[in-house]
Amino acid sequence: MKRSTLGRALVLPTTAALAFGLVACGSANEESGSGGVTINGAGASSQEAAQNAWRTGFLENNDGTINYDPVGSGGGREQFTTGGVEFAGSDAYLDDEEVKAAQERCGEGGFVEIPAYVSPVALITNIEGVDSLKLKPGTIAKIFNQKITKWNDPEIAESNPNVDLPDTTIVPVNRADESGTTENFVEYLKAAAPEQWPHEVSGNWPVDGGEAAQGTSGVVQAVKNGSGTIGYADASRAGDLTTVEVGVGDEFVQYSPEAASAVLDVSERVEGRGEHSFAFDLARDTTESGTYPIVLVSYLLACSNYDNADKATMVKDYLNYVVSAEGQKVAAEQAGSAPISDDLRSKVQPAIESIGSSNSGS
The missing domain is CATH 3.40.190.10 (Periplasmic binding protein-like II)
Structure with missing residues (x-):
């Protein structure tokens, strides 16, 4: 790795x-x-x-x-x-x-x-009417690689059968500055979803388009002030934004101190x-139960x-x-x-x- x-x-x-x-x-x-x-x-x-x-x-x-x-x-x-x-x-x-x-x-x-x-690095979202969301690693990679562009996409719906997903455009928010948070998130995508994430690991965001914001606070504000937004940030800064449960093996795991350190x-x-x-x-591609690999x-x-x-x-x-x-x-x-x-x-x-x-x- x-x-x-x-x-x-x-x-x-x-x-x-x-x-x-x-x-x-x-x-x-x-x-x-x-x-x-x-x-x-x-x-x-x-x-x-x-x-x-x-x-x-x-x-x-x-x-x-x-x-x-x-x-x-x-x-x-x-x-x-x-x-x-x-x-x-x-x-x-x-x-x-x-x-x-x-x-x-x-x-x-x-x-x-x-x-x-x-x-832990949390995936934070602001989608009207959606207060819980589960995403598999490949789906996360496609969203941030801008290959999945609507929140009611069938691939997202499959993991969220009881959620009323809107026909809203997905707005991925990434860091504009070189960032350790970016590097760790991209490292996770590369390891957990290599087919869906062809980019090399770097502290600079590799995908053009979307929305870029300066620093962790900038990403949090952009997600909070936007509509249909999703970004990544230190979990301690997530506030009242909805955070994603990440697919690990056959389960979906919400971030927690125990899951992150595991x-x-x-x-x-x-x-x-x-x-x-x-x-x-780091075992970013782990399937071990109870682990949260975006750290x-x-x-x-x-x-x-x-x-x-x-x-x-x-x-x-x-x-x-x-x-x-x-x-x-x-x-x-x-x-x-x-x-x-x-x-x-x-x-x-x-x-x-x-x-x-x-x-x-x-």
Whole structure:
């Protein structure tokens, strides 16, 4: 399955990250093992709300400063592999060249790569008189490829026998900007409906026509303000719009945190990248009951070894908090993400515990 490569060209200076820092101190923080140090991170904007929640929660009981600059996945990976930040967030796992760069940067022990943020991507609709809708993968592909153009098309009706579908023109709404959400949605279409979706995977929308909108908020507004519209957006932004139940095997699945995170549990880990890399080729074409395959999985990147022992401890403590049940719950409440499973948590925690320093002091 093709690995996403979105945003590789976007790189901003790490100094910009300082505007996004959170600081905590006081007697409650004396129990921290990381001390009053500063660590910098940069990367995926999809993680921004979750990073804010994680940093706030972590710094309630830990002394120090954590900065996160939502510069974009490509910028975060670049800053991490060149040593500009201690950790990074990315909506795609490292490619082969980046793996080599990360290994060179991190040295002995290699790098840590763990999925920490899972977000279902909802198909949102605004069709007069229709408050529930089921669509198979091939039908979804034909709609967004503009091969099915009416909501009462027989193929849609077959999956919705009890729905009064109107003779209304379908208006597909896509992102106008290069987008990780687009890339993950297109990756799903390519895997689940390859015959109906002939386009290559990219963060840029490949089909001309339809309606384009800037950013997630733009897509949501275009769907809400239109008639017969359908678009794709982070599920946390769906609001009161009707969302599609997606065909998976012989059933139709509504997105939920449990269904979204279940995809990782049925996906294959990418091998040959080091023992602390937990990159997954997502099973977009899964037929496993109860899974929702249209998801964005965002990773955290760190080194197993840092020159500064205090920073190493801070990074390890912070990542442990992020993947903890508490950290995942905070992100779910504040950012609408899907908590990772206990099984996956148990697998990635040894990688986090590997983080340390070859130096005894700072």
